[in-house]
Amino acid sequence: MREASLPALPRFVPEPEDIQPGYELLLEQRQVRGAPVRLFTFPGGSQDASRTVLCLPGLGASGRSFAPMHPLASEYRLLLWTPTLQTPLTHTPLQWNLASLEQPDAGLPERFALVGSSFGSLISIAFALAHPERVKALVLVSPVASVRRVRRWALVLSTLVRMPKPFAYLFAPTVARVLGGRRLPPEGRAEIVREARRLSPLELLRRLQDILSANYLEELERLRVPTLIIQGGRDLLVPHSYARDVAARIPGSRLELIREASHLPYMSHTDAFNAFVGDFLAQHEA
Template identity: 35%
Template sequence: MRSLQFRSRGASLSYDLTGQGDPIVLVHGLSGSAHWWRRNIPALSAAHRVYVLDLAGYGQAWRQRSLGVREAAALIAAWMDSLDLHRVTLIGHSMGGHISMHVAALRPARVQNLVLACASGLLRASPYRVALNLPRAALTGRLTFVPRILGDAVRSGPRNLWRSAADLLRDSVQDLLPELRARTLVIWGGRDALVPPALGRALAAAIPGARYEEIPRAGHVVMVDAPARFNALVLDFLREEERAAP
């Protein structure tokens, strides 16, 4: 796996690259990092070129100031332009799903498939209420993953976390959902205590042709809590496209 960096207008994006084939881009959520996809990368990279991002303020890029969801989306769009990526499958978790919807709206000719995992685009609450739900959200998922959640949060720092949380809660994707043209799969954890499954169903209903899948025993970090099922859903979704191609 190669570690690389992209810079544009004073902001930078760190990413790892592995595999061969059509591109998959993995976008982590609030307080996350590239490490959150560790259980998914081997399955996804077997037949795809996988780019694993660290957003500004997180993971390898923790020293930077975090960006708002629209700023982050514009940076990812510019990065995709710089690499001339086509037939992209964007997979975003939580805040990363929120960002990915904006990227798909900005670059419809590049983003072919969109996978939204417990995405935050329709979440409406105060940052304080979301903060209060974080411990419960962690405890409804895989307990062995809690140290990673805490470690990444500490590394990002309270200012980056607060800035990101406040921005995503101010931003709504409601108006852009009917305009999305990417094939879309929405995956949710049935035990998600941070972004309730009802919001996932509403998200899927608002995106033309979107499919909704719920994994009953998974929590908010669905790709960590149920990696085998998550990977199977994503790969089956991509194979459906391949079978439908002339």
């Protein structure tokens, strides 16, 4: 399926047709609760539904941001979920996405593993708390469970992506570099910038409000799902001390630090990230 075109952008921001090398994936658009959800999969990847791993991206990103996980696609059925671009005002984005994952028309198996990054980790935590019987294993990347431990200045910085033209085009690559870190490849930065521009300022604001109002810290001890937490040592949004706190509150959880990574280790340090996730899933996904 070809994605809908957007208005012409300056050439340093790739258009939808200009998918970066390594990010070419199969796209399926599903109607879930009457709203379009984009679902990306790997060409030639596993189709074994019993080994499904659902990946939920961070704020403003699409499921395609998980494309560097392709080495795991031969072993696991990786479904790269992209929340609807416009959440109905009847629900918060968190409420809507949580309810969407619960719906039969989401097409998810009865049990699956979850990988959630940043805002996606917030959805993953909420889903695992509500439906622990459906989650085989849980991977939280740069976890967001309470804004009390998130650096608010970095959240404010992320809103620069949504500044009015032409300022947004000047600042968006800088924001992508800050969140992705020095080791994020140019094609990864381009993917983050391009996808972020699809999100309306109102939708971004509403997702930020979900993060600012989140507080699952006291509930984490109820999680009885095998959990791996992966944190970047240079993350400017979620401090390492916060990831340690989250790990300490989830019984039996495992914390892995990628010291040179920032907020998007699955895009910047793919070998280390995939090794940690592959080892964890091999132990707990079955």
